[in-house]
Amino acid sequence: MGGGPMGGMGMPxxxxxxxxxxARRLLGRLHPERVAIVWVVLLGVVSVVLAVLxxxxxxxxxxxxxxxxxxxxxxxxxxxxxxxxxxxxSGNDQQADMVAAMNLHxxxxxxxAALGTVLAWVLALYVVSALFGWxxxxxxxxxxxxxxFALREEVEAKIHRLxxxxxxxMQRGELLSRVTNxxxxxxxxxxxxxxxxxxSLLTVVGVLVMMFVISPVLALIALVTIPLTLVIVxxxxxxxxxxxxxxxxxxxxxxxxxxxxxxGHALVKVFGRRREVGARFDDENEALYGASFGAQFVSGIIMxxxxxxxxxxxxxIAVVGGxxxxxxSISLGDVQAFIQYSRQFTQPLSQLGAMVNLLQxxxxxxxxxxxxxxxxxxxxxxxxxxxxxxxxxxxEFEDVSFRYDPEKPLIDGLSLTAEPGQSIAIxxxxxxxxxxxxxxxxxxxxxxGGRITLDGVDVTRMTRDExxxxxxxxxxxxxxxxxxxxxxxxxxRPDATDDEVLEAARATYVDRFVRTLxxxxxxxxxxxxxxxxxxxxxxxxxxxxxxxxxxVLILDEATSSVDTRTELLLQHAMNALREDRTSFVIAHRLxxxxxxxxxxxxxxxxxxxxxxxxxxxxxxGAYARLYEAQFSAPIDDEEAALPAVPxxxxxxxxxxxxxxxx
Numbered sequence: 337m338g339g340g341p342m343g344g345m346g347m348p349x350x351x352x353x354x355x356x357x358x359a360r361r362l363l364g365r366l367h368p369e370r371v372a373i374v375w376v377v378l379l380g381v382v383s384v385v386l387a388v389l390x391x392x393x394x395x396x397x398x399x400x401x402x403x404x405x406x407x408x409x410x411x412x413x414x415x416x417x418x419x420x421x422x423x424x425x426s427g428n429d430q431q432a433d434m435v436a437a438m439n440l441h442x443x444x445x446x447x448x449a450a451l452g453t454v455l456a457w458v459l460a461l462y463v464v465s466a467l468f469g470w471x472x473x474x475x476x477x478x479x480x481x482x483x484x485f486a487l488r489e490e491v492e493a494k495i496h497r498l499x500x501x502x503x504x505x506m507q508r509g510e511l512l513s514r515v516t517n518x519x520x521x522x523x524x525x526x527x528x529x530x531x532x533x534x535x536s537l538l539t540v541v542g543v544l545v546m547m548f549v550i551s552p553v554l555a556l557i558a559l560v561t562i563p564l565t566l567v568i569v570x571x572x573x574x575x576x577x578x579x580x581x582x583x584x585x586x587x588x589x590x591x592x593x594x595x596x597x598x599x600g601h602a603l604v605k606v607f608g609r610r611r612e613v614g615a616r617f618d619d620e621n622e623a624l625y626g627a628s629f630g631a632q633f634v635s636g637i638i639m640x641x642x643x644x645x646x647x648x649x650x651x652x653i654a655v656v657g658g659x660x661x662x663x664x665s666i667s668l669g670d671v672q673a674f675i676q677y678s679r680q681f682t683q684p685l686s687q688l689g690a691m692v693n694l695l696q697x698x699x700x701x702x703x704x705x706x707x708x709x710x711x712x713x714x715x716x717x718x719x720x721x722x723x724x725x726x727x728x729x730x731x732e733f734e735d736v737s738f739r740y741d742p743e744k745p746l747i748d749g750l751s752l753t754a755e756p757g758q759s760i761a762i763x764x765x766x767x768x769x770x771x772x773x774x775x776x777x778x779x780x781x782x783x784x785g786g787r788i789t790l791d792g793v794d795v796t797r798m799t800r801d802e803x804x805x806x807x808x809x810x811x812x813x814x815x816x817x818x819x820x821x822x823x824x825x826x827x828x829r830p831d832a833t834d835d836e837v838l839e840a841a842r843a844t845y846v847d848r849f850v851r852t853l854x855x856x857x858x859x860x861x862x863x864x865x866x867x868x869x870x871x872x873x874x875x876x877x878x879x880x881x882x883x884x885x886x887x888v889l890i891l892d893e894a895t896s897s898v899d900t901r902t903e904l905l906l907q908h909a910m911n912a913l914r915e916d917r918t919s920f921v922i923a924h925r926l927x928x929x930x931x932x933x934x935x936x937x938x939x940x941x942x943x944x945x946x947x948x949x950x951x952x953x954x955x956x957g958a959y960a961r962l963y964e965a966q967f968s969a970p971i972d973d974e975e976a977a978l979p980a981v982p983x984x985x986x987x988x989x990x991x992x993x994x995x996x997x998x
Contacts, residue, residue, distance in 0.1 A: 354703070355696070355699055358699050358702050358703040358706060359695070359699045359702075361702070361706060362522070362526075362698070362699060362702045365483055365486070365487065366479065366483055368483075368486075369479040369482065369483060372475055372478065372479045373479060375475050376472055376475050376476045376479065376530075376534065377534065379468050379469075379471050379472035379475065380468075380469075380472050380534050380535055380538055381538060382465075382468045383465045383466075383468035383469040383472060383535075384465075384535060384538040384539050384542050385542060386461045386462070386464055386465035386468065387461070387462065387465040387469075387539075387542075388539065388542035388543055388545075388546055388677075388680070389461055389546075390458055390461050390462055390465070391546070391672075391673040391676035391677055391680070392546055392549075392550070392673050393454060393457055393458050393461065394454075394458050394669075394672075394673065394676070395667070395669030395670050395672050395673030396454050396669055397451055397454045397455055397458070397669070398668060398669035398672045398673075399439070399667050399668060399669035399670075400446065400447055400450055400451045400454065401446055401451065402668045402669070403439055403440055403441075404444070404445050404446030404447060405445075405446065406440060407440045407441045407442055407444050407445060408444070408445040408446070410440065410442035411442060412442060412444075415442070469535075472531070472535075473531060476527070476530060476531050477527065479530075480523060480526045480527045480530065481523070483526065484519060484522060484523040484526070487519060487522070487705070488515075488519055490709065491514075491515055491519070491705065491708060491709065494708065494709050494711075494713075495515075497713040497714060498711060498713060498714065499712070499713070499714040499780075499781070500775065500780040500781060501740075501781065502711055502712075507592035507595075507596070508592065508595050508596075509589075509590075509591035509592030509593065509594060509595035509596065510589065510591065510592045511708075512591060512595065513587055513591040513592070514704050514705055514707075514708050515708075517587055517591070517701075518701035518702075518704050518705050519701070519705060521697060521698055521701040522698050522701050522702050522705065524698070525694055525695060525697060525698020525699075525701070526698065528691070528694055529691045529694055529695050529698065532687055532691055533688070533691055535684075536684035536687050536688050536691075537684070537688075539680060539681075539684045540681060540684045543677045543680045543681045543684075544558075544559075544681065546673075546677055547674060547677050547678075547681070550666070550670045550673060550674050550677070551657075551660070551666055551670065551674060553656070553660075554653055554656060554657060554660075554674050554678075557649060557652050557653055557656060558649055558653065558677075558678050558681055560649060561642075561645050561646060561649050561681065561682055564645045565642050565645060565682075565688075568638065568641045568642060568645070569638060569642075569688070569692055572634060572637055572638050572641075579627065579630055579631035579634060582627055582631075585704070586620075586623065586624050586627055587624075589620065590620050590621065590624055593616065593617065593620055594617070597613050597617070638692070642682065643682070645682070646678075646679070646681075646682030646683070649678060649682065650675065650678055650679070650682075653674060653675060653678050654675060657671035657674060657675070658671070714782075714800075715782060715796075717798075717799040717800060717801075718796075718797055718798075718799070721797065721798055721799045721802060722793045722794070722797040722798055723793070723798065723802060724790060724791035724792065724793045724798075724806075725791070726791050727791065727806065727887045728756035728757075728791055728887065728918075729754075729756045729757070729790075729791070729806075729887035729888045729917060729918035730753075730754065730755060730756050730789075730790070730791050730792070730918070731753075731754040731777065731788070731789070731790055731888060731918060732752070732753045732754070732788070732789045733750050733751055733752040733753075733773075733786070733788055734751055734786050734787050734788070734789065735749050735750070735751055735785065735786035735787075736749075736750045736751070736776065736783050736785065736786035736787070736788060737749060737750070737783065737784050737785035737786055738772065738776060738781065738783050738784050738785075738941075739784060740772075740781075745941065746769055746772060746940075746941040747769050747772060747773070747776075747941035747942070748941060748942065749786070749942075750773075750786075750941070750942065750943060751786075752936065752943065754888075754918050754920070754934075755918070756918055757916055757917065757918060758918055758919075758933045758934060759918075759919045759921065759931075759932045759933045759934070760918075760919065760920050760921070760932060760933065760934045760935075760936060761920075761921045761922075761923060761929035761932035761934070761935045761936065762920060762921070762922045762923075762935075762936050762938060763922075763923060763924070763926065763929065763935060763936070763937055763938070763959065763962060764937055764938035764939055764958075765939065767940075768938040768939050768940060768941065769938050769940070769941040769942075770922045770938055771892060771922060772941075773920075773938075774809075774890050774892055774920065774922065776788060777795075777807070777888070777890065777920070778803070778804060778807060778809070778890070779795060779796075779800055779803060779804075782796070790803065790806065790888070806886055806887045806888060807886050807887075807888050807889075807890065808828075808881035808882075808884050808885075808886030808888070808889045808890065808917075809881065809889075809890045809892070810874075810877050810878050810881050810889075810890070810891050810892070811877070811892050811893070812892055812893035814865070814870070814873040814874050814876075814877050815877070816861055816865040816868075816873055816876060816877070817861075817863075818860075818861060818862055818863045819860065819861060820857065820858050820859060820860055820861070821846075821850055821853075821856075821857050821858075821859050821861065821876060822834070822837055822857040822858060824861065824876055824880065825837050825840060825841060825846070825857075825876060825879045825880050825883055826883070827880055828840075828879075828880035828881060828882070828883040828884035829883050829884050829885070832883055836883065837857070837883060838857075840879045840880075840882040840883040841857070841879050843879075843882055844875055844878045844879040844882050845875055845908060846872075846875045846876055846878075846879045849872055849875070886917065887917060887918065888917065888918045888919070888920075889917045889918070889919040889920070890919070890920045890922075891919065891920070891921045891922065891923075892922045893922055893923060893924065907928060925966075926962060926963050926966055927966075929949075930949045931949075932948075932949070933948070934946060934947070934948070935947060935948065935949060935952055935959065937952070937957070937958045937959045937962075939958060944957070944958050945957050945958055945959050
């Protein structure tokens with residue numbers, strides 16, 4: 337998807353925040369290629385010089401033909417001086433001036449040998465010019481692709497340095513649009529603008545020099561196009577720039593919506609919201625269409641407008657040149673060459689005008705990519721990192737405080753110690769801070785106060801890679817990539833042998849269902865692993881964590897989306913995984929954490945209770961109420977404990993009770 341008159345999807349919004357700065361920064365990325373760029377310029381100069389000489393030499397061929405035709409009509413044996421004198425004697429002074437300026441050989445006709453030589457030189461010039469132009473394009477393509485390759489690598493590395501908070505705020509489709517569409521547009525813009533810009537500028541200079549060599553008067557007429565073209569380009573470019581900035585902003589918005597609708601297409605169908613999603617897409621698509629039409633229409637005006645100016649100049653040159661030929665002050669071949677030069681002069685100016693819009697589109701995309709590259713990164717790892725001497729897995733929270741929003745406190749003054757090999761369950765209502773606790777352990781977020789230590793070492797003094805290499809994590813949302821089951825398990829430890837993979841699969845009950853598959857461990861999973869059930873996918877993620885052999889294990893709602901039978905199987909697998917490891921288990925199903933060494937109950941970011949299952953049930957506190965609600969309380973009692981439903985909502989639910997969804 338490109339921008340500008342060369343094609344692509346255009347779309348409008350606000351003006352570029354810093355067009356000059358972004359353009360300068362984009363061109364600055366070409367600095368490592370300066371040697372290759374010098375070659376590009378030299379090859380371009382040679383190609384353009386040879387191409388510019390062509391019309392002048394071709395004009396000599398026109399002179400040979402015209403002079404030969406005139407010479408054939410004159411009496412053989414007469415001299416040019418006699419012919420001129422005869423014309424003046426008969427009162428044809430204008431014709432006499434024209435003939436006097438020509439190289440005539442009365443009675444001889446066209447000199448085909450000389451004509452062939454001239455045409456051969458012209459052909460050779462154009463062939464060599466084309467070869468140099470091809471070489472220039474080859475070198476320039478390498479410059480552009482290496483520059484974009486480096487930009488992609490920098491963006492990829494940047495994404496890995498961004499904190500989790502950035503991805504919480506950025507829609508996935510918008511981020512993907514910047515990484516793919518915008519970088520592709522930068523590549524296209526650099527490729528086309530650099531090549532055409534250099535060639536066009538060199539052509540304008542070369543043609544201008546040749547025009548002044550042939551006729552200063554006609555050259556001054558041709559120069560009228562420059563100020564007119566600049567006025568046209570400036571006026572239109574001011575309007576089109578903001579349209580191309582919006583183009584890529586709208587593209588990102590639409591991509592984000594499409595990605596969201598696609599990833600949640602099952603829910604869209606379940607809740608019958610296809611019409612609403614379709615209507616929203618139609619609205620966005622309509623806005624995109626209108627913006628694209630406006631951008632392309634405005635940018636498309638430049639070319640015909642500059643061509644119109646060029647045609648006016650062409651007519652003026654033809655008329656004045658004809659009069660000068662009749663007056664004998666210039667040859668017909670020179671006028672023919674000058675007309676060619678006038679076309680070559682106005683065409684690059686039109687291309688330069690078109691490239692302004694293409695460049696604006698590329699700079700708009702570059703600005704979006706630079707915003708990504710300039711985003712705040714996570715704090716750097718320490719230059720001299722600390723490393724725990726032992727790997728027992730002792731984890732301690734010391735007066736830890738954290739909040740996502742500075743105005744909304746979440747965790748304040750939390751202290752907790754997990755002894756080596758201890759199994760700690762964390763329960764509590766939604767929003768209590770359970771998953772946040774895990775994110776702080778993994779350093780997905782940094783604590784605002786206090787500290788967290790692993791085996792006596794502050795985790796902020798360790799590198800993130802070192803810290804996370806000691807952690808194993810199994811989440812509620814399973815993530816498997818397109819590949820074999822063996823490769824997905826080995827993702828936990830790439831250097832693991834096949835025997836170690838098989839051992840991890842057996843320990844976590846993966847081997848039981850894999851052996852029923854036709855291809856066994858070589859079964860290829862698609863992008864969404866749709867050829868496995870939810871429970872089977874979760875078992876594979878547990879095997880992956882088992883293979884990594886972590887000292888600290890985190891299980892975040894790992895059994896919440898499976899049936900009871902599969903939950904029991906998963907429970908056995910997780911028990912094997914938790915053996916001899918410090919483990920944190922986040923669960924809403926209290927049946928899965930009864931055997932935990934310590935159960936922590938959290939509410940509003942604070943620990944309100946802790947103890948074993950039996951101790952907490954006997955205490956009759958928050959945990960006992962949660963347990964009672966899940967296993968003992970009648971439905972009527974639970975409903976009585978819930979907040980009252982507003983009247984309007986209750987009426988709406990009652991009206992839909994016949995075919996409602998849950």
